[in-house]
Amino acid sequence: MAKDERIYVGVDLGGTKILAVAFDSKLKVLATEKAKTPREANASSVVAALAEAVRRVIEAAGPGLALGGVGVSVPGPLDRAKGIVRYTPNMGFKDYKLGQELAGMFGAPAYLENDVQAGVYGELRAGALRGKLNAVGVFVGTGIGGGIVIDGKLYRGATGSAGEVGHMILHEGGAACGCGNYGCLEALASRTAMAKDAIGQAATGKAPALYSIAGSDLRKCRSSVLFDSIESGDKGVKKAVDRAAAWLGVGLANLVHVLNPEAIVVGGGVVTRFGQKFLDRAISSMEDHLMPGLAGTAQVLLSELGDLAVPTGAACVAIEGAEASPAKGATR
Ligand SMILES: [Zn+2]
Missing domain, CATH: 3.30.420.40 (ATPase, nucleotide binding domain)
Known part of the structure; x- marks a missing residue:
């Protein structure tokens, strides 16, 4: 043809x-x-x-x-x-x-x-979500974006902006978010959130390797810099990243409660760099926060397609x- x-x-x-x-x-x-x-x-x-x-x-x-x-x-x-x-x-x-x-x-x-909806759609048609009917995509970078798949199709909502998972408020009065609210998932679990936390740790001497590379410059705290600081023994950075993973798990639990997806694909720069270990921490936090009937119902998968x-x-x-x-x- x-x-x-x-x-x-x-x-x-x-x-x-x-x-x-x-x-x-x-x-x-x-x-x-x-x-x-x-x-x-x-x-x-x-x-x-x-x-x-x-x-x-x-x-x-x-x-x-x-x-x-x-x-x-x-x-x-x-x-x-x-x-x-x-x-x-x-x-x-x-x-x-x-x-x-x-x-x-x-x-x-x-x-x-x-862009984020395209990423979720790519994973649905040719990546980790292939063949899934009810699923969610969560992409962690400087912010957190997402997309929702219902009955095999992207769900767009009334005005096309469904899937803003990064702005679910998990901790009212918590860390400030770029959107103007406090305690959004993005303000707690994005790379920006990890970097702010890690710089705070560096200021109290708990992250000497990070301090020597990035000082207190947020922009220098890229995923690879955070990763290398942990490898060099920075306990404060490890704590910051673990905390972010735990918050991500809380966010995933909320998504499971509301949408009952069969799978959630997690991608983005941070997740690519930290890999399955980071995801495992998020999964264990998610499972800790799920209602008994929903435990184990959603597979959490790493992005297959990356860029x-x-x-x-x-x-x-x-x-x-x-x-x-x-x-x-x-x-x-
Ligand atoms: Zn927000």
Whole structure:
């Protein structure tokens, strides 16, 4: 079938980097291209860099392949149906018709998706959540994002913002969150939360290795720096990371109580760096907080796709769009 000869491009458009991946219609990776996101916070230069990455990855995938569609994940509120980026914190988009512009450039349909939702969707279609019907994704980084799968589909909610698991309030009056509340999961278990806690430990002499690398600079406390400090014997950093894992478990328990998922996939930079041990701590805290009837009902799995989760999810949206309206997918 002609449709099988088409390629689909999924793009993770992030604040610092652009990752474009070309797939066949069965989600086999054909080529990947990386680029830096221009720093000037200007939509037209970001679109130019994005388009160049898409062009390069199509070329790298092989000559003579027809483009079936492009899916782009964007960190910010969207109007998916109209292909409009409402707003992004760093890239200068404001009510920007990105879908239409890309479709015009490439002569193929273009779709937009929220970045975290794309990551969960990628894991659902091709990663740790493959074959699951009721599941949740939780991604731990500088913040905590998530997505909910119900009956095999992403659940978006009334206005498209379902899955903000990072802003479940677990400890009213606890640590301050970027959203303005106190004691959100994100304020207790993100890398930022771990780093703040660890720097506090360093100030009282319980994290000398961390102090020698990062001083009291939050931005220097990357996942790898925290990891290395623990390896060097910093008990204070270990405590901070353990505390965050325990809070993550509380958050997972809340998700199990509300959604009764068969599986939860956990990903993001922190989890990738700390791996199964970190996850095991979160799981044991989760199980400690579950009602008796729900203990052991939800598998908690590490992300399988890592960096590819988001472009995979974005490409899936493009593939499904082409399948839903094949006429629109034809390029002439
Ligand atoms: Zn919050």
